[in-house]
Amino acid sequence: MxxxxxxxxxxxxxxxxxxxxxxxxxxxxxxxxxxxxxxxxxxxxxxxxxxxxxxxxxxxxxxxxxxxxxxxxxxxxxxxxxxxxxxxxxxxxxxxxxxxxxxxxxxxxxxxxxxxxxxxxxxxxxxxxxxxxxxxxxxxxxxxxxxxxxxxxxxxxxxxxxxxxxxxxxxxxxxxxxxxxxxxxxxxxxxxxxxxxxxxxxxxxxxxxxxxxxxxxxxxxxxxxxxxxxxxxxxxxxxxxxxxxxxxxxxxxxxxxxxxxxxxxxxxxxxLGRSDTYEPPESTTDLGLKVLPNFDVVVTGSLPPVDRLTLDAYAVQTSDRVWTLSARSLREALGKGGDLGRLRAFLGERSGQPLPGTVATLLTDVERKARQVRDRGLVRLIEADDAATAALIAGDRKAGKLCRLLGDRHLCVSLEDEAAFRRAARSLGYVL
Structure with missing residues (x-):
């Protein structure tokens, strides 16, 4: 209608x-x-x-x-x-x-x-x-x-x-x-x-x-x-x-x-709950991209604002219709919460072709290296006068479950476990 x-x-x-x-x-x-x-x-x-x-x-x-x-x-x-x-x-x-x-x-x-x-x-x-x-x-x-x-x-x-x-x-x-x-x-x-x-x-x-x-x-x-x-x-x-x-x-x-x-x-x-399923309409817009072995992404069709934002998030624009991928640009995107899996899907959908081997390798290498370190959150660092004291606390049945020994004289405690660790340490006679 x-x-x-x-x-x-x-x-x-x-x-x-x-x-x-x-x-x-x-x-x-x-x-x-x-x-x-x-x-x-x-x-x-x-x-x-x-x-x-x-x-x-x-x-x-x-x-x-x-x-x-x-x-x-x-x-x-x-x-x-x-x-x-x-x-x-x-x-x-x-x-x-x-x-x-x-x-x-x-x-x-x-x-x-x-x-x-x-x-x-x-x-x-x-x-x-x-x-x-x-x-x-x-x-x-x-x-x-x-x-x-x-x-x-x-x-x-x-x-x-x-x-x-x-x-x-x-x-x-x-x-x-x-x-x-x-x-x-x-x-x-x-x-x-x-x-x-x-x-x-x-x-x-x-x-x-x-x-x-x-x-x-x-x-x-x-x-x-x-x-x-x-x-x-x-x-x-x-x-x-x-x-x-x-x-x-x-x-x-x-x-x-x-x-x-x-x-x-x-x-x-x-x-609104009138239908249990949904099938998105097919796009009639030319969203063509070409992903080249030299890490350039060339826009061959129209470029909706959302696609420009995606390219800007993962690559550096080097000319009017060209963005260039690099290890540095990908690392910066990951640091801001980016997802290389989503980038792979985006490039594959828009280009309609498998990614060149060089680009696929770059994405894999950056992703693998990025995953080798993880942010475990903030911790409280506790210092003991000597290694024996640190070892005694770390070996305690209660306190030991709430801390980790670092070197000879230091213990680290997550902030969420700090209150419980202080109580366990007090029961051993140590007041922080």
Missing amino acids: TYDDGEAAVRATEAEAPANLQAVLQLCAAGKLRCSEKTRRPSAATVTAVTSVLAAGDFYAGEPIAAFAWPLLLQAGGLAALTEGKLRLTARGRAALTRPAAETIRDLWRRWTDNTLIDEFSRIEAIKGQRGKNVLTAVKPRRQNVAAALALCEQGEWVAIDDLFALMRRQGLSPVIARSARAMWKLYLLDPQYGSLGYEGFGDWPILEGRYTLAVVFEYAATLGLIDVAYVEPEGAREDYHDNWGSDGLERLSRYDGLRAIRMNDLGAFA
């Missing part, structure tokens, strides 16, 4: 979302994503960085939607953790680099609907008074109602946004925003007295519940590729708030006002 009203742009998100996921994970692995420690929201520089690698760009130029959502989705999904303002891949995030993208996207959606990282309603900046005490309802039930409504949509069928609103109301899935009638009076446009949404007709369903639904659907479901979207520019797209006081100066109530219709795609059916 097609959608064509002569004005709306139609975006099929299913193919681009997996590529965007890989690109954002690569950005995170490279240490290029920063978020506020207080709000967990991405910085302006991070939004710009994410925008630059999105397969088809963001939905609107200069109006971040997908670029804003991805760093939050990584955090909510446990793929990245915020440390000193910078997002770092977790073990789950590193595994996602080689895991089927559809499974990761399904997990991200499920974790998002069960998370309270931010309130999407806060992105409806035109509605003021949200931060007041006892004004808004809990986020999780609202978000889960929207998810339940999406799961009721017919796969492959376009649903107009106002029809989605009607479906939610019929099914009792309204994401109630205000805690009470009194709380409604605290929400307002422009002026807290004259623009209050407590006046009859000023806080109707499309203004509050509807705008929240648009935020969840457009910014998160569409970003994850669960729904295809038909949309226009948000300015002047909806008139349902025009009777409110002060609305004359507002060209839109939210950045999501332009969303006109949605269509659950195959990826959405899988993520």
Whole structure:
């Protein structure tokens, strides 16, 4: 079923979302994503960085939607953790680099609907008074109602946004925003007295519940590729708030006002529990690479942003369409959490040929040598006055299990065993 009203742009998100996921994970692995420690929201520089690698760009130029959502989705999904303002891949995030993208996207959606990282309603900046005490309802039930409504949509069928609103109301899935009638009076446009949404007709369903639904659907479901979207520019797209006081100066109530219709795609059916399996669509883009025996990787076709990030992570760009692999570049990639197995698969898929012997040998040698040493974590170094004392402690039934003898007079103890080791040492008469 097609959608064509002569004005709306139609975006099929299913193919681009997996590529965007890989690109954002690569950005995170490279240490290029920063978020506020207080709000967990991405910085302006991070939004710009994410925008630059999105397969088809963001939905609107200069109006971040997908670029804003991805760093939050990584955090909510446990793929990245915020440390000193910078997002770092977790073990789950590193595994996602080689895991089927559809499974990761399904997990991200499920974790998002069960998370309270931010309130999407806060992105409806035109509605003021949200931060007041006892004004808004809990986020999780609202978000889960929207998810339940999406799961009721017919796969492959376009649903107009106002029809989605009607479906939610019929099914009792309204994401109630205000805690009470009194709380409604605290929400307002422009002026807290004259623009209050407590006046009859000023806080109707499309203004509050509807705008929240648009935020969840457009910014998160569409970003994850669960729904295809038909949309226009948000300015002047909806008139349902025009009777409110002060609305004359507002060209839109939210950045999501332009969303006109949605269509659950195959990826959405899988993520929303409508289908148990998922088969990704075949790519029609020429993604050709040539891997040469001299360690050059030559781009012969188009180069999506995610592929450029992969090449940048493991090789050095030496000309416009050539990247060069070296032992040094591979070691640096491994040091940042890279995976040479993933690189092998990437080069094989894009070139369609077995890797040249020289390249295969280089990858094997670097990987083998890298595995010969391992980071075992931080330890506490204990020094004894003499070798006999160190040997006595190391040979003790309790203390000996918690330490390791280094040389004649030193013992090392892992930080997690330190407290138990101190107790065992005290029982022998030694107080650290």
